[in-house]
Amino acid sequence: MATTFDVARVRGSYPALADGHAYLDGAAGTQVPGSVIDAIAAAYRAGIGNIGGAFAASERSDAIVAEARRAVADLTGGAASGVVFGPSMTALTYRMSAALARGWAPGDEIVVSRLDHDANIRPWIQAAARAGAVVRWAEADLATGELPAAQYAELVGDRTRLVAVTAASNVLGTRPDVAAIAAVAHAAGALCYVDGVHATPHIPVDVSALGAD
Numbered sequence: 001m002a003t004t005f006d007v008a009r010v011r012g013s014y015p016a017l018a019d020g021h022a023y024l025d026g027a028a029g030t031q032v033p034g035s036v037i038d039a040i041a042a043a044y045r046a047g048i049g050n051i052g053g054a055f056a057a058s059e060r061s062d063a064i065v066a067e068a069r070r071a072v073a074d075l076t077g078g079a080a081s082g083v084v085f086g087p088s089m090t091a092l093t094y095r096m097s098a099a100l101a102r103g104w105a106p107g108d109e110i111v112v113s114r115l116d117h118d119a120n121i122r123p124w125i126q127a128a129a130r131a132g133a134v135v136r137w138a139e140a141d142l143a144t145g146e147l148p149a150a151q152y153a154e155l156v157g158d159r160t161r162l163v164a165v166t167a168a169s170n171v172l173g174t175r176p177d178v179a180a181i182a183a184v185a186h187a188a189g190a191l192c193y194v195d196g197v198h199a200t201p202h203i204p205v206d207v208s209a210l211g212a213d
Contacts, residue, residue: 030201076196077206089197090119096193097127104161106132111155111163111185113138115147115174120164120195133161145169147176152184160190167199167210175199182211 011017016031023031043064049057051065069083086092104110110128112121114137128135136155140147147165156163163185168175182192194212196205 075205076200077208088119089195090123093119093123093193093195097123100162100191101127101131101133104128104131104133107159108133108161109136109157109159110134110161111136111138111152113140113147113165113176115140115145115169115172115176116164116166116195117170117197119197120166120193124162124164124193134159136160138165140174145172145174147174149177149180149184152181156184156188156190158188160185160188162191162193164193164195166195167205167212168196168202170198173198175203178210178212182213186211 013033013035014031015034015037017023023029043060046060047057048061048064049055051058051061053059065085066080068085069080072078072083073080084092086095104127108131110124110133112124112135125135127133138147138151138155152163163181165176165178165181167178178192178194182194185192191213192211194207194210196207196210196212199205
């Protein structure tokens with residue numbers, strides 16, 4: 001039996017949407033439902049402290065973080081032990097790029113795309129510059145808004161260390177064939193870093209199926 005999506009009910013669970021505005025860009029800040037607001041308020045009412053401490057407030061914080069990691073792993077098909085929280089996707093990507101770039105050498109290559117949000121471009125470009133690595137660009141098809149996966153066969157080579165790509169464009173909603181792109185990267189021994197910020201709220205996400213490292 002066909003089911004319908006109750007837009008009014010879902011919108012009603014997000015208090016911020018009552019202001020009548022349409023929030024189109026997830027990168028500008030994600031609105032949350034009342035259940036999330038209630039959970040945050042409940043945590044502060046109970047009292048929390050720095051994690052890793054030997055007192056009750058700290059133990060509550062540890063439990064909240066552990067449960068949050070399990071929830072994110074369930075949402076993305078990942079492992080709770082691999083979930084790391086941070087202030088923003090941009091900040092986390094800067095940290096990841098700085099860590100990975102320590103193993104890059106002059107002449108190594110990375111591949112970024114014109115379709116991506118700047119948060120998945122600039123950190124990699126700056127890290128490449130510091131390491132002396134070469135930046136190669138995957139081009140979007142301006143007529144269709146798509147990111148052709150076939151071009152990666154020419155862009156990725158023996159010196160490629162990382163391919164960064166979005167799972168969905170924050171501007172167009174375009175969803176590249178990430179699994180195909182990741183397969184090319186892995187065949188060359190490179191890592192594939194996937195920005196899932198704009199895909200995860202809208203479609204089922206499985207990091208293993210995507211090939212995301």
